[in-house]
Amino acid sequence: MTSTLRQRLTPLLAGTCIALGLGMAPAGAETLTIGFLAPMTGGFAQVGQDMVNGFQLYLDQHDNKLGGMDVKFIVEDEQAKSDLAVTKAKKLVLQDGAQMFIGGLLASTGYALAPVSTETKTIYISSVPAADDLTQRQFDKYPYFIRTSWTSSQPHQPLGQWACDQGYKKVVAIAADYAFGYEVVGGFQKVFEDCGGKVIQKIWPPLGTKDFGPYIPTMKADADAIFSLMVGPMSLQFPKQLRGAGIKKPIIGGGTSYDEFALPFMSDEVIGDVSALHYSAAIETPKNEAFVKAYRAKYSKVPSYYAENNYTTAEWIDETIKKSGGKWPGAEAFIKTMQGIKLDSVRGPLVMDDMRNPIENIYIKKVEKKKMFGYDKDELWNTVIKTYPNVSQFWTYGKETFLKQPVYSKDFPPCKYCD
Amino acid sequence: MTTQTIKIVAVAIAMVVLALLVPRSGNFVVLLATRAMTFAILAMSLDILLGFTGLASLGQAAYFGMGAYLAAILVAKYHVGLGWDFWLVVVLGILCGAALAAFFGLFAMRATGTYFLMITLALGQCIWGLAYRWSSMTGGDNGLNLGARPDFGLNLSDPIVYFYLVFAFFGASLLLLYLLVRSPFGLTLMGIRERELRMQILGYNTWLHKYVAFIIAGAFGGLSGVLWAYTNGIVTPETVVLTTSVDALLMTVLGGAGTLIGGAIGAAIVFGLREYLSTLVPWWQYVLGAIYVMTILYLPTGLMGIPARVRQYLRSNREQAKKKLVSVPS
Numbered sequence: 001m002t003s004t005l006r007q008r009l010t011p012l013l014a015g016t017c018i019a020l021g022l023g024m025a026p027a028g029a030e031t032l033t034i035g036f037l038a039p040m041t042g043g044f045a046q047v048g049q050d051m052v053n054g055f056q057l058y059l060d061q062h063d064n065k066l067g068g069m070d071v072k073f074i075v076e077d078e079q080a081k082s083d084l085a086v087t088k089a090k091k092l093v094l095q096d097g098a099q100m101f102i103g104g105l106l107a108s109t110g111y112a113l114a115p116v117s118t119e120t121k122t123i124y125i126s127s128v129p130a131a132d133d134l135t136q137r138q139f140d141k142y143p144y145f146i147r148t149s150w151t152s153s154q155p156h157q158p159l160g161q162w163a164c165d166q167g168y169k170k171v172v173a174i175a176a177d178y179a180f181g182y183e184v185v186g187g188f189q190k191v192f193e194d195c196g197g198k199v200i201q202k203i204w205p206p207l208g209t210k211d212f213g214p215y216i217p218t219m220k221a222d223a224d225a226i227f228s229l230m231v232g233p234m235s236l237q238f239p240k241q242l243r244g245a246g247i248k249k250p251i252i253g254g255g256t257s258y259d260e261f262a263l264p265f266m267s268d269e270v271i272g273d274v275s276a277l278h279y280s281a282a283i284e285t286p287k288n289e290a291f292v293k294a295y296r297a298k299y300s301k302v303p304s305y306y307a308e309n310n311y312t313t314a315e316w317i318d319e320t321i322k323k324s325g326g327k328w329p330g331a332e333a334f335i336k337t338m339q340g341i342k343l344d345s346v347r348g349p350l351v352m353d354d355m356r357n358p359i360e361n362i363y364i365k366k367v368e369k370k371k372m373f374g375y376d377k378d379e380l381w382n383t384v385i386k387t388y389p390n391v392s393q394f395w396t397y398g399k400e401t402f403l404k405q406p407v408y409s410k411d412f413p414p415c416k417y418c419d
Numbered sequence: 420m421t422t423q424t425i426k427i428v429a430v431a432i433a434m435v436v437l438a439l440l441v442p443r444s445g446n447f448v449v450l451l452a453t454r455a456m457t458f459a460i461l462a463m464s465l466d467i468l469l470g471f472t473g474l475a476s477l478g479q480a481a482y483f484g485m486g487a488y489l490a491a492i493l494v495a496k497y498h499v500g501l502g503w504d505f506w507l508v509v510v511l512g513i514l515c516g517a518a519l520a521a522f523f524g525l526f527a528m529r530a531t532g533t534y535f536l537m538i539t540l541a542l543g544q545c546i547w548g549l550a551y552r553w554s555s556m557t558g559g560d561n562g563l564n565l566g567a568r569p570d571f572g573l574n575l576s577d578p579i580v581y582f583y584l585v586f587a588f589f590g591a592s593l594l595l596l597y598l599l600v601r602s603p604f605g606l607t608l609m610g611i612r613e614r615e616l617r618m619q620i621l622g623y624n625t626w627l628h629k630y631v632a633f634i635i636a637g638a639f640g641g642l643s644g645v646l647w648a649y650t651n652g653i654v655t656p657e658t659v660v661l662t663t664s665v666d667a668l669l670m671t672v673l674g675g676a677g678t679l680i681g682g683a684i685g686a687a688i689v690f691g692l693r694e695y696l697s698t699l700v701p702w703w704q705y706v707l708g709a710i711y712v713m714t715i716l717y718l719p720t721g722l723m724g725i726p727a728r729v730r731q732y733l734r735s736n737r738e739q740a741k742k743k744l745v746s747v748p749s
Binding site for chain 2: 040041076077081082083084086087088090091094095106107108111112115116119131177178179180207409410
């Protein structure tokens with residue numbers, strides 16, 4: 001009887017303590033409570049694990065301290081569902097007294113979490129979600145939002161330029177049918193066509209397509225190259241089926257089509273395929289080599305951009321707290337300080353633009369089979385073949401001109417050369 | 420007191436305890452309880468079909484999604500529903516849920532059993548496809564943000580005020596649905612569940628009864644959808660996806676189909692495990708899985724079947740004891 005009574009009372013007492021503690025937690029706190037949202041169960045669990053690994057690696061390397069503050073790192077499973085991510089973010093803020101929450105995976109989750117930061121006046125750092133408008137047309141709505149990763153179109157605008165420079169004239173685009181796909185294709189198409197190229201067809205297979213059989217025969221034969229944007233298991237299936245159908249045209253892909261996360265599961269037919277992203281595990285700098293080795297020693301796999309972006313996010317917070325004198329400066333001041341930090345990160349130099357999205361190097365990468373960083377086996381790596389330094393989310397258009405056009409979508413830019 | 424009265428009193432006491440205790444247990448618990456109650460309305464609406472009419476539907480998320488998207492579109496695109504017109508949105512949500520069910524019912528009611536399951540599943544997926552593909556209206560994969568909650572003297576942005584509002588809707592839905600299933604109409608539904616042919620021979624228009632039950636379930640589904648949209652502040656295709664329908668079905672079965680309150684209990688348990696236990700331990704999925712399996716194996720009547728089982732067990736014990744008493748002297 002006593003034991004059951006105690007069992008019943010404990011949560012109640014705990015609840016009361018939390019309720020009482022809430023009011024005083026942030027003032028003069030020595031610890032920095034960071035809430036981290038990533039899918040830990042379900043179809044995206046492996047990606048979520050990469051995200052956590054990256055952040056955790058940085059903490060482990062720095063005695064669990066950022067800028068001198070002890071860190072309480074709380075990971076919550078958002079299950080790749082945006083409404084659950086909102087609930088968990090509120091839990092982190094309301095119950096754990098987190099000063100900031102980080103993460104979310106899908107672009108839709110980013111759109112769901114940003115309003116929570118405004119509502120609770122808590123910092124939200126998007127270390128993965130790439131939805132363009134959060135740091136573009138909807139920027140004013142989210143004063144506590146800052147992004148350490150990328151916008152969907154950011155790497156693919158330079159890729160459009162690169163494709164044009166290669167002399168490709170006509171391109172067929174095939175991309176996953178959702179907002180991220182539209183923004184990726186939109187960025188590529190805009191720059192490619194402004195340079196004189198033509199996107200002659202756009203094909204939209206649904207997200208999670210397992211059989212490209214119905215789509216491959218409809219692809220126009222007179223294209224010089226194929227632009228693909230695949231996500232998750234789609235990226236394994238598409239090159240296999242395309243090459244299997246005997247189509248030898250060059251593929252230029254969106255970043256997630258050839259992410260390090262997918263490479264170990266791919267076979268040799270992807271060698272030579274080109275993609276663009278703000279990170280490659282094969283960047284040949286001492287800092288990246290050290291990162292890849294440390295990551296691999298701990299988790300026995302090559303870091304993906306999901307891991308690197310979160311590692312760098314931790315570094316960015318570290319530098320911000322250092323600059324604030326080793327203590328929590330409050331949300332407004334934190335954002336302001338963080339925006340001013342220049343970082344020499346694993347993936348290259350980073351600066352925030354005035355809409356709180358990084359200006360960063362974009363790497364055009366080619367899949368090659370080789371040995372790297374002293375590992376003894378031949379593996380697939382994303383060799384960097386061209387670097388576009390310090391690329392802004394607005395590419396070369398300038399902020400004003402860029403923001404006048406609507407967000408990239410299925411209908412923008414219009415497919416002028418499709419019949 | 421009959422068992423029915425005892426049950427009603429127990430539910431009433433539980434409701435009062437819920438209303439008094441939750442607001443004192445921290446903001447996160449308030450949010451979870453609000454979410455669970457919203458979903459409980461959906462589970463109870465499904466129970467009208469599953470438990471009382473014997474129609475296992477896998478498309479209840481369609482009406483839920485209809486209500487949720489209606490609220491989100493009105494708020495985000497037309498700025499309707501952030502003041503007194505919140506009530507207008509609620510009424511519209513109920514009507515649209517009912518209208519959609521009336522339309523879908525024309526197709527679904529032609530089938531029974533597994534075929535009914537398949538048709539409702541397919542119709543539900545139509546709504547999902549619409550939510551996913553009609554980007555200009557629904558925001559596609561990114562969904563729609565509602566921003567702030569309504570303020571009409573009562574500021575619903577306050578989590579506790581909103582909790583009581585949802586609590587009131589939940590209580591009202593429970594009461595209305597209870598009156599419905601106890602009415603002659605509800606009894607007819609149960610007759611159809613037991614033996615449709617016999618009801619037909621008795622002269623009942625069973626198609627019409629089932630059709631009306633389907634529409635009523637749709638109306639309550641629409642209501643829960645509207646509340647869900649305001650609860651989360653965001654609506655995405657994830658809201659309408661097949662797993663939402665499956666969740667509702669599992670919750671109803673877990674709590675006990677044909678008991679109404681069972682759906683609410685199921686919702687509380689599933690939300691408690693999935694959203695509260697998952698903040699404490701990484702192996703919450705095993706607990707949820709084990710509970711599902713154990714319920715199906717040992718409690719086919721759901722958790723609400725426990726009292727009946729206990730009574731049955733006690734009675735058989737008593738009878739055996741009586742037999743022994745009788746047999747000893749002779």
